[in-house]
Amino acid sequence: MTSTPSMTDKIALIDQWCSAARILPVITIEREADILPLADALAAGGLKVLEITLRSALGLSAIRLLREQRPELIVGAGTVLDAAMLEQAEAAGAQFIVSPGSTAELLDAALQSSLPLLPGVASASEIMLGYARGYRRFKLFPAEVCGGVAALKALGGPFGNIRFCPTGGVNARNARDYLAQSNVMCVGGTWMVDAKAVRAGDWAAIENATRQALQALDAAPPAELRATSTCVPSAPSSASCRPYDPVAAGVGPAASRPPYRDPEVFHEYRAPACRAVSPS
Ligand code: 3PG
Numbered sequence: 001m002t003s004t005p006s007m008t009d010k011i012a013l014i015d016q017w018c019s020a021a022r023i024l025p026v027i028t029i030e031r032e033a034d035i036l037p038l039a040d041a042l043a044a045g046g047l048k049v050l051e052i053t054l055r056s057a058l059g060l061s062a063i064r065l066l067r068e069q070r071p072e073l074i075v076g077a078g079t080v081l082d083a084a085m086l087e088q089a090e091a092a093g094a095q096f097i098v099s100p101g102s103t104a105e106l107l108d109a110a111l112q113s114s115l116p117l118l119p120g121v122a123s124a125s126e127i128m129l130g131y132a133r134g135y136r137r138f139k140l141f142p143a144e145v146c147g148g149v150a151a152l153k154a155l156g157g158p159f160g161n162i163r164f165c166p167t168g169g170v171n172a173r174n175a176r177d178y179l180a181q182s183n184v185m186c187v188g189g190t191w192m193v194d195a196k197a198v199r200a201g202d203w204a205a206i207e208n209a210t211r212q213a214l215q216a217l218d219a220a221p222p223a224e225l226r227a228t229s230t231c232v233p234s235a236p237s238s239a240s241c242r243p244y245d246p247v248a249a250g251v252g253p254a255a256s257r258p259p260y261r262d263p264e265v266f267h268e269y270r271a272p273a274c275r276a277v278s279p280s
Pocket residue numbers: 026100141167168169170188189190191
């Protein structure tokens with residue numbers, strides 16, 4: 001008999017997958033024939049952690065097929081709305097679960113499940129619903145609508161040990177800004193999975209868009225961060241100030257990013273990176 005992994009183990013898995021992936025593509029399968037070539041195009045472009053939504057009737061069979069045929073990928077189920085869907089996703093072989101929002105029923109069911117759940121939240125109260133049950137990793141959804149980067153900065157105050165995957169309105173223009181936030185572990189979205197290209201079976205276009213999405217994260221830093229080398233420590237006062245460094249800010253190449261250690265889960269504290277300020 002196998003025992004249910006602890007929340008600490010589940011968080012470690014989420015951190016490992018998210019920091020390696022940086023972008024979690026949100027995929028809705030419309031045709032069975034698209035499943036393998038679409039996953040292959042995303043993987044060839046550099047995205048090997050996939051969220052398959054249960055919005056279409058093919059969601060569960062896509063998860064099952066990918067787990068059988070592409071064991072090298074990490075495949076999660078998205079748009080999981082209740083305990084019954086969680087059970088179906090687990091039976092199909094999903095390795096993680098993502099929900100757009102949080103209900104007590106789903107949060108409780110996932111505690112009994114062997115799979116890590118990334119519960120959706122759009123407010124402090126929803127975070128607290130999960131926090132009380134031990135959850136420390138959330139999907140911020142819909143990220144742009146519920147305040148975007150400014151909301152993440154604000155939530156970082158009361159929820160210093162929480163990390164997010166912002167999703168909903170994230171795109172090529174703003175993904176890097178999101179990833180520069182110290183409480184963002186990865187971003188999610190559909191922008192590299194162009195529906196027209198999928199319908200046309202243009203897998204080269206999907207692979208290319210995926211590669212570009214990842215390359216954009218390593219491009220020049222956002223203007224506001226590039227503007228100056230003056231910075232203010234976010235906390236504590238011992239944090240040293242230094243010029244903008246994309247690797248230190250967490251937006252450098254994945255391989256060079258230091259592994260994140262949650263102060264609560266791993267009992268290791270790290271001073272938050274400096275926050276750059278614009279020159280006056
Ligand atoms: C999701 O469920 O995460 C969203 O549908 C993704 O939103 P996007 O299409 O704005 O990326």
